[in-house]
Amino acid sequence: MQNWRTELNRLFIILVASGLIGLFFGQITLAMLLALLSYALLNIFELRRFNNWLAKSPEQKDSDPPVSKGLWGDIFDGIYRLQKQERKASNYLGNILGKAQESSAALEIAVIMIDGQNNLDWWNQASENFLGIKFPDDRNQSVTNLIRDPRFAEYFHSEQYDETLKMESPVDSNIILEFQIALFGEHERLMIVRDITQLHRLEMMRKDFVGNVSHELGTPITVIKGYLEAILDNMDGIDSKWRKPVEQMRQQSLRMENIIRDLLLLSSLETKTLPKQQESIRVSKLFSEIENDTLQMFSDKNHTFQIDCDGELRIRGKYSELYSAISNLVVNAAKYTEANGTIALRANQSGTHIEIIIEDNGIGIESNHIPRLTERFYRVDVSRSTDTGGTGLGLAIVKHILARHGGDLEIKSEYGKGSRFICRLPLSRLLSPDEELPESEDPEKESSFNN
Numbered sequence: 001m002q003n004w005r006t007e008l009n010r011l012f013i014i015l016v017a018s019g020l021i022g023l024f025f026g027q028i029t030l031a032m033l034l035a036l037l038s039y040a041l042l043n044i045f046e047l048r049r050f051n052n053w054l055a056k057s058p059e060q061k062d063s064d065p066p067v068s069k070g071l072w073g074d075i076f077d078g079i080y081r082l083q084k085q086e087r088k089a090s091n092y093l094g095n096i097l098g099k100a101q102e103s104s105a106a107l108e109i110a111v112i113m114i115d116g117q118n119n120l121d122w123w124n125q126a127s128e129n130f131l132g133i134k135f136p137d138d139r140n141q142s143v144t145n146l147i148r149d150p151r152f153a154e155y156f157h158s159e160q161y162d163e164t165l166k167m168e169s170p171v172d173s174n175i176i177l178e179f180q181i182a183l184f185g186e187h188e189r190l191m192i193v194r195d196i197t198q199l200h201r202l203e204m205m206r207k208d209f210v211g212n213v214s215h216e217l218g219t220p221i222t223v224i225k226g227y228l229e230a231i232l233d234n235m236d237g238i239d240s241k242w243r244k245p246v247e248q249m250r251q252q253s254l255r256m257e258n259i260i261r262d263l264l265l266l267s268s269l270e271t272k273t274l275p276k277q278q279e280s281i282r283v284s285k286l287f288s289e290i291e292n293d294t295l296q297m298f299s300d301k302n303h304t305f306q307i308d309c310d311g312e313l314r315i316r317g318k319y320s321e322l323y324s325a326i327s328n329l330v331v332n333a334a335k336y337t338e339a340n341g342t343i344a345l346r347a348n349q350s351g352t353h354i355e356i357i358i359e360d361n362g363i364g365i366e367s368n369h370i371p372r373l374t375e376r377f378y379r380v381d382v383s384r385s386t387d388t389g390g391t392g393l394g395l396a397i398v399k400h401i402l403a404r405h406g407g408d409l410e411i412k413s414e415y416g417k418g419s420r421f422i423c424r425l426p427l428s429r430l431l432s433p434d435e436e437l438p439e440s441e442d443p444e445k446e447s448s449f450n451n
Contacts, residue, residue, distance in 0.1 A: 007071040014039060046072040110193035116186050118142050118156075130193050132171040143191075155179065166196065176200040211267035214260045221260060225253040262393035265324075266376070269400040279319045280431055283347045283356070284309045286319075290327045291345070298334045306344040313347055314431040315354060317405050325401040328394045329358040329421045337362030337418075353407075354430055356423040365413040373411055374399040398423075405429065 014035050022031025049066045056063065065076045065083070110127035114120060119140045120133065127133055133146055144153045147170055155165040161181045169175035178194045228250040235243055284307070291305045315322075326345075333343045337360045344359040365373070369380045377392035399409050406426045413419035 010070065011039065043072075050076075108195070110191075112143075112191040112193070114143055114189040114191060116188050118144065118189075120146070121188075127193065130169055130171065130175070130177055130195065152179065156181070159183070166200070207267060207270055210263055211271070214263040214267065217256075218260050218264070221253055221257050225250060225257060228253060259393070262397060266393060266397055266400060269321075269397065269404060274318060274404045278316050281315050281317055281319050281322060282311075283313045283315060284311045286323060286326065287345045287347070290323065290330050293327065294330050294334050294343075297331065301334065301337070301339045301341070303334055303337060303340070304342045306342060307346075309345070309347040312433065315425060315429045316431055317425075317429060321401045321404065325398045325423065326356060326358070328398050329423075332394060333358055333360035333362060333419070333421075336360070349427070349430065352427050353424040354427060356425070357420060358423075359418065359420040361418040364415040364417050364419055365411075366415045367413070370411050370413060374409065 015032055018031045018035035019028055022028035025031070046066075046068055049068075050072075053063075053065055065079045067073070068076055107124065107126060110124065110130045112120065112123040112127050112131075119142055120138055121140075123133060123135070128135065131147060138146055144156060147153075149167060149170065151165065151167050161183070165179040166176060167179070169177050174197070175195060176197045178196045180192045180194075182190045182192075184190060228246055231238070231246050232243070232250060235246075287307050287309055291307065295303065295305070330343065330345065337343060342361050344357070346355075346357040346359070348355055348357075365380055369378075372378045373380075374395045376396045379392050395409075402409050402423055402425070406429070407424050410422040410424065411419070412422070
């Protein structure tokens with residue numbers, strides 16, 4: 001403000017001086033017009049200098065602004081101070097970026113920045129090793145043009161980055177990579193790529209080991225159980241004191257057989273993909289069959305079943321697998337619900353999902369156990385699972401079956417008040433009334449009734 005006042009004072013002095021000179025020569029108006037014209041030309045000259053400085057090429061923009069006096073001198077000085085601050089901030093950010101680039105270059109994981117137009121902006125050395133992209137040739141190239149895999153393109157454009165993508169490296173098919181993407185800024189992306197080849201191999205070895213061991217143990221367990229049953233059928237010639245040990249051995253062999261069966265089923269679910277040819281499943285019919293089977297298994301408990309389901313609701317999937325998943329949950333509810341208790345089965349459409357809900361008023365589960373219930377062999381109470389014949393694999397099987405159908409499992413429970421198991425399937429599995437699929441007549445029920 002003070003600078004403007006000084007400039008106005010200067011203009012006033014110029015006008016007064018020019019007026020006095022004009023008065024001396026008898027041309028006051030002409031003298032004042034000439035003074036104003038000179039003042040305007042001076043400002044136009046300074047403005048042109050300023051414009052020429054602004055018009056310099058980017059390489060010359062770091063040069064200092066023009067030097068002047070008066071108001072223009074103050075303006076140029078202010079720009080110079082701002083320029084110094086900007087240079088200082090730019091150098092500081094450049095140092096930070098340089099350190100970040102140096103540190104990321106030393107990482108064994110690939111770090112890639114992608115701009116809002118899906119083009120590569122920056123990446124570290126590991127990215128070149130894993131993905132084969134080259135600096136600077138591939139800069140500003142579309143990432144989906146450089147990583148030509150339909151699975152990556154689908155994952156990238158879906159913007160559903162809660163889960164990671166696992167696939168082979170475009171450089172070497174023997175290398176398994178895990179892709180994880182995060183959105184930031186103006187629809188920019190940060191992509192992290194890890195080499196999980198060793199983890200993948202260990203996981204495959206684990207699956208093969210479980211499958212092979214389960215197959216190898218199946219035959220001897222069947223033989224042992226058969227002989228024990230034969231002994232029990234012919235106990236007349238054997239001392240009665242051996243009846244109880246033999247019966248316990250038969251029960252444990254049966255339990256071992258159940259564990260092996262569940263392990264084989266889990267191995268099958270993990271290694272085999274869901275068949276492309278799927279079936280039309282009428283949910284009300286599925287509920288009815290599960291209710292009848294469970295009532296027969298627990299006829300002594302006299303449970304009450306409440307079924308709430310639209311009779312026309314049909315979904316697309318593998319009948320035997322979904323029967324196994326839902327029956328697992330219903331049988332578990334029957335196991336841990338006292339006699340004359342209530343078990344409810346409901347199915348409805350909620351937002352973008354189909355929800356199948358199994359609810360009971362049984363003994364419930366303490367909240368600290370709920371996050372781990374779907375882990376293999378995890379048991380809330382070892383003695384309780386042993387008493388009920390559980391293997392600790394039932395809920396793991398349910399989780400895998402739902403995942404194969406694009407769904408998930410949510411567990412809610414309050415100790416002493418019952419439990420609620422919510423199976424969510426994507427709405428894409430809902431069949432419209434006019435959509436036809438083969439309906440399973442006599443499905444093979446891969447049931448596993450163990451928690």
